[in-house]
Amino acid sequence: MAQGSRSPKSFPVPEDMQEDWPGAGLNEAETKLLQKAVRADLLKVEADCETKLRLDRVEMAGVSLGKLGRGVVVRMSGSCVCGATGNCPMHAYARKKAGYRVVADGAMGWAFGVVDSQADVPDLVFASNGAEGKSVSACTGTSVEDMSYRPAKHS
Numbered sequence: 001m002a003q004g005s006r007s008p009k010s011f012p013v014p015e016d017m018q019e020d021w022p023g024a025g026l027n028e029a030e031t032k033l034l035q036k037a038v039r040a041d042l043l044k045v046e047a048d049c050e051t052k053l054r055l056d057r058v059e060m061a062g063v064s065l066g067k068l069g070r071g072v073v074v075r076m077s078g079s080c081v082c083g084a085t086g087n088c089p090m091h092a093y094a095r096k097k098a099g100y101r102v103v104a105d106g107a108m109g110w111a112f113g114v115v116d117s118q119a120d121v122p123d124l125v126f127a128s129n130g131a132e133g134k135s136v137s138a139c140t141g142t143s144v145e146d147m148s149y150r151p152a153k154h155s
Contacts, residue, residue: 034093
């Protein structure tokens with residue numbers, strides 16, 4: 001009997017996974033626009049939290065998102081939804097006309113990497129800790145609409 005499901009495609013895990021959060025290098029106006037987007041997402045993420053995360057505790061790092069331009073990966077460190085293993089909500093944002101929009105949503109983790117996939121929009125990889133050790137998930141796609149969060153096979 002033939003199996004109907006396919007095994008996941010192999011995904012190259014970058015050697016330089018970024019676990020430091022140096023900031024995004026945004027000017028004051030850009031920072032305010034990003035904070036507006038992050039604040040809206042925090043309200044959703046922390047809907048059931050008694051203590052809300054302050055925006056100055058949000059960790060961020062700048063990242064090149066190909067044809068989407070310069071983006072920012074945000075880790076909501078210190079949120080009540082962070083896990084005991086260090087995983088916190090992580091989102092990637094890209095600039096839009098009047099602010100920022102989420103282009104990768106829902107990853108729980110502690111580090112990220114960019115895969116040089118030669119696509120118009122690079123693949124992002126999120127690292128997380130689990131009960132059985134570290135795992136990696138990928139956010140891939142050639143446009144915002146095509147990006148999807150899926151487990152990535154790695155060695």
